[in-house]
Amino acid sequence: MKKWLACILVAGLICLGLLACEKKENSIQQEDQGEQLITVGFSQLGAESDWRSANTKSMKEAFSKENGYNLIFEDGQQKQSNQIMAIRTFIQQEVDYIVLAPVTETGWDTVLQEAKEAGIPVILVDRMVDTDNEDLFTCFVGSDFELEGKKATAWLKAYLEKKGIAPEEVNVVNIQGNLGATAQIGRSEGIRYAAAEYGWNLLDQKPGDFTQAKGKEVMEYFLKRYPELNVVYCENDNESFGAIEAIEEAGKKVGTDIQNGDIMVLSFDGVNGEALQYVIDQKIACIGECNPLHGPRVSDIIQSLECGIKPPKLSFVSEEIYVHDQTVKSVSVDGKEYSVTTMTEEVANKKAEQFGN
Ligand code: AHR
Numbered sequence: 001m002k003k004w005l006a007c008i009l010v011a012g013l014i015c016l017g018l019l020a021c022e023k024k025e026n027s028i029q030q031e032d033q034g035e036q037l038i039t040v041g042f043s044q045l046g047a048e049s050d051w052r053s054a055n056t057k058s059m060k061e062a063f064s065k066e067n068g069y070n071l072i073f074e075d076g077q078q079k080q081s082n083q084i085m086a087i088r089t090f091i092q093q094e095v096d097y098i099v100l101a102p103v104t105e106t107g108w109d110t111v112l113q114e115a116k117e118a119g120i121p122v123i124l125v126d127r128m129v130d131t132d133n134e135d136l137f138t139c140f141v142g143s144d145f146e147l148e149g150k151k152a153t154a155w156l157k158a159y160l161e162k163k164g165i166a167p168e169e170v171n172v173v174n175i176q177g178n179l180g181a182t183a184q185i186g187r188s189e190g191i192r193y194a195a196a197e198y199g200w201n202l203l204d205q206k207p208g209d210f211t212q213a214k215g216k217e218v219m220e221y222f223l224k225r226y227p228e229l230n231v232v233y234c235e236n237d238n239e240s241f242g243a244i245e246a247i248e249e250a251g252k253k254v255g256t257d258i259q260n261g262d263i264m265v266l267s268f269d270g271v272n273g274e275a276l277q278y279v280i281d282q283k284i285a286c287i288g289e290c291n292p293l294h295g296p297r298v299s300d301i302i303q304s305l306e307c308g309i310k311p312p313k314l315s316f317v318s319e320e321i322y323v324h325d326q327t328v329k330s331v332s333v334d335g336k337e338y339s340v341t342t343m344t345e346e347v348a349n350k351k352a353e354q355f356g357n
Helices: 003-032 048-064 080-092 109-117 146-164 182-198 210-223 237-247 273-280 295-306 345-354
Strands: 036-044 069-075 097-100 122-126 137-140 171-176 201-207 231-234 265-267 286-289 313-315 321-323 331-334 334-339
Touching: 036 048, 036 080, 036 295, 048 069, 048 237, 048 295, 080 097, 080 109, 097 295, 097 331, 109 122, 122 237, 122 295, 137 295, 146 182, 146 231, 146 265, 146 286, 146 321, 146 331, 171 182, 171 210, 182 201, 201 210, 210 231, 210 237, 231 237, 237 265, 237 273, 265 273, 273 286, 273 321
Parallel strands: 036 069, 036 097, 097 122, 122 137, 137 313, 171 201, 171 231, 231 265, 265 286
Antiparallel strands: 286 321, 331 334
16 A cells, blocks of 8 residues: 555544544533443452552542542452452443452452453453453553562662671561452562572561551561561551551660661551651651552543553553662662652652642
């Protein structure tokens, strides 16, 4: 085909696509005025952490009536059976889209097949499902949890080296998230990999379910069982709050001088203003950011699908590392360089505003 003819054809197709999108936008505006909205069934996994609250808020704000949506929100209360029930109800209600934040990775094939047979696209948000059939979901948007873990541990390695602390002096315990969740699998793998690779002693790993209460309980156990521990790798900030409480109640100090009795805390999320303040106060040495603002991201995906545009199968959010001082300026993971943000009042205020707390 002649080049010019091909160009005209491509331009024509783009115009048709834009017209279709414009038509859709107009129809959303009309729907907003009392006609049909896009109905989205969102199965949220629970309300275990500050991160989760920020995520729910972001989703509810994005899927408002003003934005052209009718949101049906279901809280799974940490139970996969509740989430499966919610999806079946969404199918019966003939929603336009199902959005699922799965509590754990396995066991979704049957219900996702039911959604597929009903012709309802399923968008995964935050966490993944473990399936051999990737056609069962339309796409995923969320964090790369293993990368988060690798970045935080790469920071720890670089920091210890600069402070002249030998790997064999490092005795780490890991308070994990709820077992089987993508965030837990990725972050636990991060510390397991680092310990094996860098020669740290990984004393123990136990689930703290991403909550402050369980984080504290697990830390109390670790303190009694492993008096030599000097680093605690918590898989979210709420667990860190619990761990810090337990450490201080045991008469020990959180900090970075681990050769003189401090216990160093590493954490993930960076959503709560208190956690960011803890970094400034050197109670938490390092937080791997986990960004919860997925509402607009999922809405963009739905708008693309409405326009007939296929979104990427997997979209990972880019995230920062927050640290207490400037000893380490950047870290290298799998051949890529990541800059490190030193936490200050100014940065903390900006972040707290961004996350709405
Ligand atoms: O899946 C994201 C994780 O789940 C967040 O790190 C944690 O706080 C939440 O509960």
